[in-house]
Amino acid sequence: MKVSIITLQAVKNYGSVLQAFATQEKFKEYGLDVEIVNFVRKDCLKQNLMKTWIQKDNGIKRFLKIILLYPTLKRWERVFGGFLDKYLNLTKKIYTTEKDFIDSTPEADIYCTGSDQVWNTGWNKGIVPPLYLSYAPDNKKKIAFAASFGNEKLDKLEIKQIQKYLKRYDLISVRENSAVKILDEIGIKNSKNILDPTLIMDKNFWLKYIKNRMIKKDYLLIYQLNSNKNFDDYAKKLAKQKGLKLIRLCTRYDQILENGYPILIPSVEKFISLFYYASLVITDSFHGTAFSINLNRNFISIYPSQYGGRIEGILDLVGLQKRHLTNYSDFNMADKNIDYFKVNDILLKERMKVNNFLKLAIS
Structure with missing residues (x-):
């Protein structure tokens, strides 16, 4: 078929x-x-x-x-x-x-x-x-x-x-x-x-596409799709406080002017790898949030001015609403533990719903 x-x-x-x-x-x-x-x-x-x-x-x-x-x-x-x-x-x-x-x-x-x-x-x-x-x-x-x-x-x-x-x-x-x-x-x-x-x-699927670690030091990864000075300043201060190297995943060459050591438009496999090896991720991207969750990383999400509801939806689903940064003076969020046992259990149940949908779709 x-x-x-x-x-x-x-x-x-x-x-x-x-x-x-x-x-x-x-x-x-x-x-x-x-x-x-x-x-x-x-x-x-x-x-x-x-x-x-x-x-x-x-x-x-x-x-x-x-x-x-x-x-x-x-x-x-x-x-x-x-x-x-x-x-x-x-x-x-x-x-x-x-x-x-x-x-x-x-x-x-x-x-x-x-x-x-x-x-x-x-x-x-x-x-x-x-x-x-x-x-x-x-x-x-x-x-x-x-x-x-x-x-x-x-x-x-x-x-x-x-x-x-x-x-x-x-x-x-x-x-x-x-x-x-x-x-x-x-x-x-x-x-x-x-x-x-x-x-x-699931995580095991994506691990098949992980490349060797690019950054030897522990690092904070920025994956930012929308200009936001508050975001930039927050990431810089947080990286300094935590003693992490600040890495920016750049989707355009002009982003080398922003805070952080630039990784310029890496391969798609290296994109996944950068999330997997990160000590902390800060992102305003839906898929940046999704990969952080799926790979069980410590992360902070910042909603963009437009289409932020998509990020809110996935955080609500897995019970991680508190990973949404609302106060740029809050530097303690990164220290709060994420219960990935609970998150992964929710994702497993949601994947079962997908399987049921597909069985019906192809019957």
């Missing part, structure tokens, strides 16, 4: 490629022939990436930004593109427009909208019908696997546009409880809340 999965694997970041890989591997555990649709949003095409990043800039600022971003974009292509080529079973055809799907519809027994922020209209710059399986034949099973709206509420126009697509699904699972509420409110009943795919695969 073949399953065709559409997700956001082509977005150039660690969380996107890792959730796609984890989804693929989980479906393979059920003996399915898994194919990932090589869907690339128009703004993520190689020829459009630079335009996307500089679209709001003019004059000298635009020129300087091009010079600074060019090596970053080339490195992204090697790191993330290389990982996808190595680990994912992608379609040979690249799909971008709705016409691409009409002209060459992927063939499968089950069609699946994968995880990540596939239904986030802000992130995707509007409603993208193929991410709602608009192209899937009426007589084929359609499911959603840990999909996310990225928001806690939708506007009326958005609801009206997506209802017709969502009603075609046979089974829907979403990544946040808030998404279950959204679906209930718009008449899509019986959706399930399940883990993000990176958490569905």
